[in-house]
Amino acid sequence: MVIHLLKKQLRNILEQNDPDTAVFEANQLLQWATGLDRSALMLETEIDDTAAEKAVNAARRRVKGEPLQYIVGEWEFFRLPFKVGEGVLIPRPETETLVELALERLPENGVLVDLCSGSGCIPIAAAKNSNVLCYGVEISEAATAYFKENISLNGVQNTVFPMQGDVLEPTEELFSALPEKCDIITANPPYLTAEEMENLQREVRHEPDTALFGGRDGLDFYRVIFGKWKKLLKSGGSFIVEIGEEQSQDVQAFMEREGFSCEIFKDLNGAKRVAVGKLL
Numbered sequence: 001m002v003i004h005l006l007k008k009q010l011r012n013i014l015e016q017n018d019p020d021t022a023v024f025e026a027n028q029l030l031q032w033a034t035g036l037d038r039s040a041l042m043l044e045t046e047i048d049d050t051a052a053e054k055a056v057n058a059a060r061r062r063v064k065g066e067p068l069q070y071i072v073g074e075w076e077f078f079r080l081p082f083k084v085g086e087g088v089l090i091p092r093p094e095t096e097t098l099v100e101l102a103l104e105r106l107p108e109n110g111v112l113v114d115l116c117s118g119s120g121c122i123p124i125a126a127a128k129n130s131n132v133l134c135y136g137v138e139i140s141e142a143a144t145a146y147f148k149e150n151i152s153l154n155g156v157q158n159t160v161f162p163m164q165g166d167v168l169e170p171t172e173e174l175f176s177a178l179p180e181k182c183d184i185i186t187a188n189p190p191y192l193t194a195e196e197m198e199n200l201q202r203e204v205r206h207e208p209d210t211a212l213f214g215g216r217d218g219l220d221f222y223r224v225i226f227g228k229w230k231k232l233l234k235s236g237g238s239f240i241v242e243i244g245e246e247q248s249q250d251v252q253a254f255m256e257r258e259g260f261s262c263e264i265f266k267d268l269n270g271a272k273r274v275a276v277g278k279l280l
């Protein structure tokens, strides 16, 4: 099929979803369906019918609300590739702020423990950009499978170690599989409220509830994790968590109650997004 006609057909379909993103998404789907990158595609005038059909079917799925990231199966975070699909949260750009704050605080040859790891984007990005050892704890089997795949994809088998476990009820067995002490604990836990869960964007409804819902007021994880996990932190170590825009005061209070000093940082959009607790 002639490529410019296919592009037009894809754009027409995708505009039903969002005219502002139709061109970008048409290009993404074309690259995925053909296996060609952007510059290689520009040199082509025709693409074979199988790839064209694959791209058109994908555009139709997209218009029904399936996230683009799940359709193409891979997404970038911190300039690294991550496999994603049903059962795992798509890494968000806001979370890069948390990774940057962790990298600034990690000592040479340090140890980082990440709670609620999902795709593994936080520990994998930290390991790729420093010389630390990273451990990640995740409850969902489906998400852990992606986490392991992403460790191989990014070649960090010797520095990132995935564990399956419940961070709200950590067992002695889980603690004994982790280092006795670490320099940094990171977490991007589920933090949406019951009300926010009622009003989710169509795409976000495809993502697992276990990755999103943080209890009626969204704060269930923050109420528990600082107390249950601080024994793992070295004195002076940092607990770094992503938060919802309206949660900074509550999270600060939870941290201070557990003996941390707390500082709040904004993401690139100016939203209060990360709380950094230093163990006093």
Ligand SMILES: C[S@@+](CC[C@H](N)C(=O)[O-])C[C@H]1O[C@@H](n2cnc3c(N)ncnc32)[C@H](O)[C@@H]1O
Binding pocket: 088, 089, 090, 091, 092, 095, 115, 116, 117, 118, 119, 120, 121, 122, 137, 138, 139, 140, 143, 165, 166, 167, 168, 169, 188, 189, 190, 191, 210, 211, 212
């Ligand atoms: C908001 S997502 C964050 C995923 C990933 N860290 C990221 O930033 O993209 C929260 C993750 O916590 C996991 N989770 C939910 N409850 C948990 C629990 N009790 N213990 C461990 N992980 C849990 C979910 O399966 C999900 O992968």
